[in-house]
Amino acid sequence: MRLYAAVAVSGFKRYATYRVATVAGVFTNTVFGFILAYTYAALWDERPHLGGYDLAQALTFVWLGQALLAAVGLLGGGFEEELQERIRSGDIAVDLYRPVDLQTWWLATELGRALFQLLGRGVVPMAVGALAFELRLPASPLTWLWFLLAVALAVCVSFALRYLVSLASFWLLDGTGLSLLSGLLCLFFSGMTLPLNVFPGQLGEIARALPWAAMLQVPADVFLEERRGSGLLGAFAFQTGWAVALLTAGRALQAVATRKVVVQGG
Amino acid sequence: MWVRSTMAYRTSFLIMTLGNFLATGLDFVAIALMFTHIGELGGFTLDEVAFLYGTTSVAFGLADLVLGSMGRLGRRVRDGTMDTLLVRPVPILAQVAADRFALRRLGRITQGVVVLGWSLARLDIDWTVDRALLMPVMLLSGGVIFGALFVLGGAFQFWAKDASEVQSAFTFGGTTLLEYPPTVFGKELLRGVTFVVPLAFVNWLPALHILGRPDPLGLPAWIGFAAPLVAGGCCAVAGLAWRAGLRAYQSTGS
DSSP: OHHHHHHHHHHHHHHHTOHHHHHHHHHHHHHHHHHHHHHHHHHHHHSTTGGGOOHHHHHHHHHHHHHHHHHHTTTOOTHHHHHHHHHHHTTHHHHHHSSSOHHHHHHHHHHHHHHHHIIIIIHHHHHHHHHHSOOOOOSSHHHHHHHHHHHHHHHHHHHHHHHHHHHTHHHHSOOHHHHHHHHHHHHHHTTSSSOGGGSOHHHHHHHHHSGGGGTTHHHHHHHTTOSOTHHHHHHHHHHHHHHHHHHHHHHHHHHHHHHHHHHHHO | OHHHHHHHSHHHHHHHHHHHHHHHHHHHHHHHHHTTTOSOBTTBOHHHHHHHHHHHHHHHHHHHHHHGGGGGHHHHHHHTTHHHHHHSSSOHHHHHHHTTOOGGGHHHHHHHHHHHHHHHHHSOOOOOHHHHHHHHHHHHHHHHHHHHHHHHHHHHHHHHSSOHHHHHHHHHHHHHHHHSOGGGSOHHHHHIIIIISOGGGTTHHHHHHHHTOOOTTOOOGGGGGGHHHHHHHHHHHHHHHHHHHHHHOOOOOO
């Protein structure tokens, strides 16, 4: 346990050294936040209370998306590229010799990274958004706490899914194509391009049941206090369910892949 | 060479091209989903928004195809591999552009062309000579303006080293902006993208003329025809910045 905590701390520190990159990221998130906020304002101007949100909630959703983009890894990134490169070059064989669990190791680095990104790239865009637009911030201090829990679970689901995608490199060798595809599906089905409660009919129902919903839509609904009481429990159960299912699948695939890598590494 | 190496991983190449096709595709699906709830956005119909979407997508796709590797320049500066480019007898810019040249980016252009074709088939445009002429001019100068932004972003990397995201704000952010009607945005933002970073010349200003709509800033209708001039100006600025960047480059020595 102490080992993984140390790994998480080093994940945090590693990203904390890229200061210029963090500032650049904050700038980009803020620019996108403004563009999306204007278009959402036009959309909610035509149809107030679309998807059950009022204008302030819709705008808050936009800025939450920008604040969580890097932390939850909605566009991919983080450990993915490195793990794929290690698989492609065969360095993964060395990792497998080590007396640590591969999946937990990477999850720990990812949690550290996420915490840094939430502080480094989440706070400023959110604050700028709150200054420029009228946002709906939680009334109860407890909501902030629930929100952080929802974000932590979102990071776990996102990690579990991207870990599965990365392991596909064992078979595809060059995994960049699959990562790209998974990132795009994530942007669409997490609610980043359009909140999932605006998706019409059956498409909406399907989208809200997929794991990507646990990455942005659910934390946002917790923040907007759309989920309260038993709804809150349901939200956490949904996120935990997907996290456990995907982590288990990742573990199973890792076991299959490990047998394969022995053959490949010689 | 990069084309051939990409082809070595055929499955991945197919997934990537498909991914790029879907990339911008899902963007458009999101816009179409918006229009299941509304008839007009900022006074523009879905067909008109599709026209804006298609034109910016094609223009950006052209620039991305040629210069999309510019975002990797920061990494080259950091890890010192930039030095290998400097000693070769080929212009640096051409080398950086060819570095990891990714044919998969054709997916984005194809998708833009499809949406543009779809919108043209549905829109009832009064095709006068000047409008027909403006169409290819708009796409090409749009591509050049985006290309200049890519080079400008690359030049910035010589100093910033790991700030490729700033470039994304203007290139990817720019296309997102131009997908929507200008009437959606505030006047200050419109002035900014007309006079400071001239993104409005990529498609908004020419497109408004083709669609027969007035400019929300009240600029004269012929302004759309200034796009090639603006594109030329952008190239000049980008070229100067690139040279200055190269001169300021200091090897990390590793």
